[in-house]
Amino acid sequence: MPVTRPYVLLSVATSIDGHIDDTSPSRLLLSNAEDFDRVDQVRAESDAILIGAGTMRADNPRLLVNSEERRAAREADGKPAYPLKVTITESGDLDPELKFWHHGGEKVAYTTDEAAPKLRERLTDLADVVATGPGLDLGALLDDLGRRGIRRLMVEGGGHVHTAFLSQDLVDEVHLVVAPLVVGEADAPRFLRAAGYPWASSRRMKLAEARPIGDVVFMRYLPKEESDA
Template structure:
């Protein structure tokens, strides 16, 4: 009897950028693009998701805890039969992870996707701090989403970085995009961008559907549906 397929999660990309599309500048200090009200919006979205994913580069650079900060939202999750915090997920092809980072020591369950060549390295480094899964010789986003679906993840929030956002958009795997656009200009070519060069589906020939546009204090928040395109 063939194995029953599990539905992949709904994939939501979330980012705060400058007007010229940068996620950060090149200084040693993190450039804060969102404001307090928008940070609270992000917290609300996190609380609505089953898992939150960031790349290993983002983890090393920002050292985030990646939590739901609101006690009320955590309590609502528990009341709904969920864990207080969403599953935290990262991906790494190099296996260069640090067991001392905050990601591993806050929240509930953690999951790492890697490749065959780095599997033993990741398992040794983390030593039980997270489940570790290889997608084979290369990082395979289809297998990542399949495994998350198998683990009961219905809604996945992806918070970066730019390489991951680019890969998911280029492979047409993003169902929704949340952009908070700050009234700042970075203008540094070497700084991290929300999206890089890629062979995007439909390229410049189709327009994504806009789901929402609103001001959040001095930030403009936009929701897109990447798969709902019109010529």
């Protein structure tokens, strides 16, 4: 039987000038408390959450559903308290002491054939390590998640990961939050990088929702659908 890939939701917050962080050692907080709570709800509604190795190293996140009530609701529905936590790494150079591995429920790390033995040795029983081939194959990753019963995948970044998923036309929905900040630093990481995206620059995505959340603006786009405008 063909594998049903998960529905892929890409979630990101940016400054007005398109940056997801600045160049300071500490993480730039772009969202506000109300929007962080919205993100927690989206996490609770997802079967898996994915971040890249760069985000793990830079931010060292736990990547959890923080609300006790939302975790309880998941368990009442027969789900684990926390979504599956997923990361991708081409090099396999991930520190086993990172918080990602020691909080929440099950974890899986996708990597290349060459890096997989090293990563398995580093992580031991902290995560399931899956090799996707000579390179990091996102299609193979989605197929494997589908076989694991993952129906909804939330992709939280960073920029390299966002670019890879969008440029390969693997995103069904984008949650974009714009904060009233200007970073103005040429070397600061951006939401998207230059890539061969599968659309002409004149093609307009469908805007499904837009609303203010405190001082930020939340927009929900459907990149596989065109605007009616």
